[in-house]
Amino acid sequence: MDVTIRKLADSIGMTTETIRHYREIGLLDPKLEENGYYKYTIKDALTALLTKEMRTYGLQLEYIRDSYATIQEYNSHLANWEAELIREMEMIQLKLSRMHETRVYASCGIRILNKVEEFDGPPTWAIAAINREKGFIASSDIEKWVKNFPFTYVSATIPLEELYRKEGVEPYDIQIGLGALIHYVEEFRLPLTDRAYYQPGGHFIRTCITTKDPFSLSPQDLSVLLEYAKEHDYVFTSCTGGRVLYIDRTEKEPLFYLLVWVRVEPKNTSLATTSETVFTEQKSR
Numbered sequence: 001m002d003v004t005i006r007k008l009a010d011s012i013g014m015t016t017e018t019i020r021h022y023r024e025i026g027l028l029d030p031k032l033e034e035n036g037y038y039k040y041t042i043k044d045a046l047t048a049l050l051t052k053e054m055r056t057y058g059l060q061l062e063y064i065r066d067s068y069a070t071i072q073e074y075n076s077h078l079a080n081w082e083a084e085l086i087r088e089m090e091m092i093q094l095k096l097s098r099m100h101e102t103r104v105y106a107s108c109g110i111r112i113l114n115k116v117e118e119f120d121g122p123p124t125w126a127i128a129a130i131n132r133e134k135g136f137i138a139s140s141d142i143e144k145w146v147k148n149f150p151f152t153y154v155s156a157t158i159p160l161e162e163l164y165r166k167e168g169v170e171p172y173d174i175q176i177g178l179g180a181l182i183h184y185v186e187e188f189r190l191p192l193t194d195r196a197y198y199q200p201g202g203h204f205i206r207t208c209i210t211t212k213d214p215f216s217l218s219p220q221d222l223s224v225l226l227e228y229a230k231e232h233d234y235v236f237t238s239c240t241g242g243r244v245l246y247i248d249r250t251e252k253e254p255l256f257y258l259l260v261w262v263r264v265e266p267k268n269t270s271l272a273t274t275s276e277t278v279f280t281e282q283k284s285r
Contacts, residue, residue, distance in 0.1 A: 002031065098151055106245055154178065158174055217258075244257070
């Protein structure tokens with residue numbers, strides 16, 4: 001039973017364009033009539049339908065056309081494709097979870113803008129890419145951190161000694177780079193070098209501020225955080241953690257939203273505690 005391309009298309013629910021493309025790349029082998037028109041068979045119909053089905057699994061047309069695998073080999077390929085889809089689904093789920101985390105951070109920034117709150121948080125790592133005093137720091141290590149967005153974030157770190165040394169409007173020697181929660185560092189094997197800052201988990205205070213220039217950040221900008229620590233008899237026990245949440249471009253100059261947190265302990269219990277800020281000397285993993 002031979003039919004025209006239109007009849008075949010109407011019968012199997014596909015467009016004439018798709019059927020014609022399948023013929024042009026060699027998937028279908030209709031008979032060319034003397035009048036210049038092609039006639040299609042049941043074999044062409046089955047081939048077109050199975051090709052359409054296999055395409056939904058992500059197979060390329062060239063693979064379908066050139067493959068002479070047995071059904072056993074085809075089944076093995078299906079198992080591999082299934083495993084790949086499972087990995088993709090796991091990554092999508094991980095990204096969805098990370099998106100929720102990011103939304104929580106953004107909501108937090110809105111809630112505590114120019115205010116302070118306390119919280120218990122996990123350890124984090126941050127690696128510097130730009131230093132206020134030294135400028136841009138070239139390194140191949142940062143590339144893997146960037147490639148693992150959104151599981152890393154744009155970080156802003158102030159070393160512990162800077163928190164105590166600077167006063168008034170004197171700018172901190174802030175480090176801009178990439179940060180990540182420790183379980184993401186471990187999961188994605190992010191490289192750690194002597195430019196990496198470790199902030200142990202514990203009890204923290206945090207605030208959200210806005211600035212037109214993160215590199216001009218000074219004690220005056222963090223006054224709400226510093227005054228809160230003083231009022232509650234807290235001492236800082238690590239470098240700051242920081243995250244650039246957003247850049248507002250609605251005005252002439254961009255406005256940066258920074259979420260800043262620092263690990264604290266009551267003054268009377270911290271005397272025996274040394275700073276746990278670590279400049280790691282680990283090799284890239």
